[in-house]
Amino acid sequence: GDKPLVYLDNAATTQKPRQVIEAISSYYEQDNANVHRGIYELSRRSTRDFEAARERVARWIGAPDATEVIWTRGTTEALNLVASSWGMEFLKEGDEILLTEQDHHSNLVPWQLVARRTGAVLRYVSIDEEGRLELESLDALLTARTRVVAISHVSNALGTVNPVKEIVERAHAVGAIAVVDGAQGAPHLTVDVVDQGCDFYAFSSHKLCGPTGVGVLWGRRELLEAMPPYQGGGEMILEVEKEGSTWAALPHKFEAGTPNVAGAVGTAAALDYLEALGRDAILAHERDLSAYCIERLSELPGVRIFGPAEVMDRSGVVPFNLEWAHPHDVATILDTEGVAIRAGHHCAQLVMKRYCVSATNRASFYVYNTRDEVDRMIDALRVVQGIFG
Ligand code: C6P
Numbered sequence: 075g076d077k078p079l080v081y082l083d084n085a086a087t088t089q090k091p092r093q094v095i096e097a098i099s100s101y102y103e104q105d106n107a108n109v110h111r112g113i114y115e116l117s118r119r120s121t122r123d124f125e126a127a128r129e130r131v132a133r134w135i136g137a138p139d140a141t142e143v144i145w146t147r148g149t150t151e152a153l154n155l156v157a158s159s160w161g162m163e164f165l166k167e168g169d170e171i172l173l174t175e176q177d178h179h180s181n182l183v184p185w186q187l188v189a190r191r192t193g194a195v196l197r198y199v200s201i202d203e204e205g206r207l208e209l210e211s212l213d214a215l216l217t218a219r220t221r222v223v224a225i226s227h228v229s230n231a232l233g234t235v236n237p238v239k240e241i242v243e244r245a246h247a248v249g250a251i252a253v254v255d256g257a258q259g260a261p262h263l264t265v266d267v268v269d270q271g272c273d274f275y276a277f278s279s280h281k282l283c284g285p286t287g288v289g290v291l292w293g294r295r296e297l298l299e300a301m302p303p304y305q306g307g308g309e310m311i312l313e314v315e316k317e318g319s320t321w322a323a324l325p326h327k328f329e330a331g332t333p334n335v336a337g338a339v340g341t342a343a344a345l346d347y348l349e350a351l352g353r354d355a356i357l358a359h360e361r362d363l364s365a366y367c368i369e370r371l372s373e374l375p376g377v378r379i380f381g382p383a384e385v386m387d388r389s390g391v392v393p394f395n396l397e398w399a400h401p402h403d404v405a406t407i408l409d410t411e412g413v414a415i416r417a418g419h420h421c422a423q424l425v426m427k428r429y430c431v432s433a434t435n436r437a438s439f440y441v442y443n444t445r446d447e448v449d450r451m452i453d454a455l456r457v458v459q460g461i462f463g
Contacts, residue, residue, distance in 0.1 A: 077412030080447045085230050085258060085391050085438035086416055087280045090344075094283055097343035098336050109335055110309060110326070124335045127342035128325070134345050135256075135275060136266035137292050144291045144298075144328045145338055149257040150180040152276035152291035153224075155328065156253055157184035159301040160274075161222070167193030170219040172250070174199040174207055175424040176229045176236075181255040182424070185224055194221070201428055205232035205381040212244055220250040227259025227275075231422035231434070232381040233364070233391030235263065242271040251297065257281060260290075261440070262360060262389045264353045267292055279337060283441075284344035288337030291328070298324055305330040348441070356441050360390030363439040363448060367392045370452045374459065380434060390439035393420075396455070399462040401433040407461065411454035 081089060107117040109124045125140070132140040146152040161184075165171070171185050171194050189196050197215050200208045207225070216223070223245035228235050238259075242252040251273040259265060260275075261282035267275050274297070278289040293301075303310055303321055307330035312320040321327040348356060365385045371377050376397030382388050396404060405417035416436045419426045426432060437451060 080413045080450045082437040082439065082443065082447065082451060083414050083416045084440035084443070085281070085436065087286065088261070088283050088440050089442065090285065091283055091347050093347050094285070094340050094343045098285060098340040101336050101339040108332055120335055124333065124338050127338035130342040130345050131290050134265070135260065135292055136268050138268060139295065141324045142292055142295050142298060144293070144325045145333050146289045146291050147287055147334070148278040148280070148289035149255060149276045152289055153180050153253070153255060154184045155291055155304045156274050156276070156293070157188045159304045160251070160297065161185065161188035162191065163302055165192040165194045165221060168219060169194040169221045170197055170217065171195070172197045172199065172215055172220050172223045172245075174225055175201045175428050176205070176207060176232065176234065177224065177226050177422065177424070178230055178255060178257065179421045179423070181224050181226060181253070185222070201425070204383060205229065205234045206387070207236055207241070209237070209241070212241070216244055216248045216250070218248060220245070220248050222253060223250050224253040224255070226255040226257070227265070228262065228389050228391075229381075229422070229425070230258045230391065231420040231425040231436070232393060233388035234381055235387055235389055238270050238272065246271065258389065258391070262357055273297055279341040279344060282344055283347055285337050285340040288334045288341055295324070298328070303327050303330065307331045351441055357389070359441065360439050361385050361388070363443055363445065364388060364390055364392050366445050367437055367448045367451075370448055373452070374455060375463070380429065391436060392438070393434040393436045395431060395434050396458070399458050401435045403462070404435050404455070404458050407458045408451065408454045411450075411457055413451050413454045415451070
């Protein structure tokens with residue numbers, strides 16, 4: 075269109091800074107070779123970049139050791155890895171998996187699949203009017219049969235920042251492991267997996283200014299050691315015999331096939347970029363925009379805003395509905411005004427069901443957004459109001 079773009083769909087994916095694009099093209103121009111295989115200089119360089127990126131990620135999330143950092147295609151694959159490998163090995167009939175109504179499908183469906191195959195039972199933590207997990211119900215839901223508690227650090231459909239540390243402690247108290255979907259956490263909050271105490275933490279590079287198709291699973295060493303491989307292939311074996319094989323050491327046991335080396339390099343560049351901005355500054359900026367957005371939205375008639383009223387309990391995600399216009403119509407008209415927001419169920423249909431809506435509008439902010447852009451969205455919503463209101 076002829077209107078300058080206002081991009082407010084950062085929870086879906088972020089735009090890429092020049093530093094990231096240049097790191098990727100420079101890798102392809104100068105260092106490209108397969109990793110961990112060649113005996114020649116170029117492959118050593120590629121392997122060095124790939125492993126340095128792993129170290130970079132370890133620092134970003136406070137992982138004690140980079141060999142606990144596994145490259146995946148993204149959050150979705152990371153969570154499927156845990157459910158398939160850990161779940162299929164350690165869950166049995168009657169065991170309980172505790173999920174939440176708040177979670178993204180990628181932290182629900184893999185566990186549903188494993189439950190069907192193992193006979194494990196699914197339980198759900200409900201959410202209150204403001205989109206917070208109902209932690210009072212944890213006492214009843216966490217039992218000696220609970221083996222896994224899977225939660226998100228931050229909800230993509232509500233913006234709620236969850237008290238992960240407290241939930242992890244309570245999961246551990248009954249002997250369950252805690253799996254944290256950090257897709258909306260790692261890009262926005264300081265993450266320290268040791269302090270948080272979780273057993274697994276997953277996130278995607280593309281939501282923190284990095285490239286698509288690459289992400290991370292961090293896992294606690296003892297658990298990763300005890301788990302069988304997720305996929306078989308090159309890179310992940312020690313010795314192959316006709317009857318079976320032995321596995322490579324961590325992290326390679328979980329990295330079958332040629333990895334996304336350029337993706338790893340781009341991820342490291344993205345983390346350097348964000349670190350230079352400062353993680354506290356990023357979160358403060360997002361919260362300022364959320365607060366401003368909520369304030370400006372409240373000027374409109376018939377507006378319903380989802381998620382916690384307290385802005386310190388949310389990140390840069392503002393879901394809202396307008397009584398007088400369907401979210402898909404809102405997003406379509408906003409698009410003609412040059413404003414990109416997301417409308418739909420946000421892969422969190424349990425959240426939609428909880429609030430009896432089929433869809434919501436969602437504005438989500440990142441480091442480069444401004445208050446002026448929020449104003450542009452409000453102006454565009456006035457155009458919608460002129461048509462439907
Ligand atoms: N949420 C959104 O618009 P992938 O697709 O694997 O990179 O991430 C999946 C995922 C998992 N958990 C949470 C909390 C997420 O927000 C997402 C991706 C996007 O909200 C696309 S549905």
